[in-house]
Amino acid sequence: MANLWEEKFSQEGYLYGEEPNEFIREQAWRLEGRKRIVAFAEGEGRNAVFLARQGHDVTAWDYTQSLDKTKQLAERHQVRVETGQKDLIHDSVPSEEYDASIMVFGHFLKEDQKTVFDKLVSVVKPGGIVMLEVYSEDQLSYGTGGPKSVDMVYHPADILQWIQGYKVLHFFYGEQGRVEGKGHTGTGHVIQVILQK
Template identity: 70%
Template sequence: MNPWNERFGLDEYAYGELPNVFIEEQAHRLKGERIVAFAEGEGRNAVFLARQGYRVTAWDYAENGLKKTEKLAKRFQVQVETELKDLLHDSVPSEAYDGAFMVFGHFPKADQKIVFDKLLAVVKPGGIIMLEVYSEDQIRYQTGGPKSVDMLYNPADVLAWTSGHEVLHFFYGEQRREEGRLHTGVGHVIQVVLAKKQRF
């Protein structure tokens, strides 16, 4: 049973219909036109970027999330391409996008770098990657996210993964998130915006 498919099977949007604040604030850094959203859930960020004129693809492994992405895109009269994808086990196209992002993609520690490396792999050299995830400190806040430290992120790990690339923004600390009924109040996050290393 896929718990996310169940969660996204309800009529309401679990995390609301508005974009994540970090994506809204950092979207100006995106270049090019093709953007891919990792673990995009019900599509709020993908639809927001499509409304800014980007060609957006949304990946998730919960079919109900993708259906709601399509529904939200239709309501805003934009196009978002959706694809059912298990980010741990499915391959991703190499250097096919100008940008990639992931907001609150929850994966076990042993698998987190696999997903981050795929974020890097899908973008062209010079392309932009944006990430906002809950830090291990989020356990103390109880305002959303996984209840296990193994599913949360360590800032030193995340910084290490960015090595060799141009870090445009890095943040580790408290942020308020009011996103549907599941992210409510002050939480503890890690944010990264980087430009993928150019080939010379």
């Protein structure tokens, strides 16, 4: 799997464009006053750089060399993003160090999805915010981006189970238009969550 992503991200340009995910752009106001943010499975850095441009101290984690593109994009926008190569399934993450965490289209095998979700929550301080947008299983019939296997997308019932006990600020399951480079273009089917720890 790592080699697949290395290959995709090694191509010229930015596979998912240089602009942030629309969900992150629309919901960024929730992050005001939250200085330290970590972006999981951040790929080429479009969301991390956007949040750095809003004045946040941003760390981007990914397990590919795409983090080099993150640094280049940050330099172009005259901001700094700290990067770290991390296997989000197997590597440990710091506990309660960040004010918020985000993950956009971080797709993992079903058996690993809750592990990554738990880490998204554990890195955030009490009162912190967790934001994610992922493709649902319904996305497979749309063909507008994302994994081609049902094992790599998310079921809303699973996510609803994981977020029980947290203050849920936003939950959405349905169609959204996305124009994100060559990787995601057109109407897709997503799950969005914003919770407060």
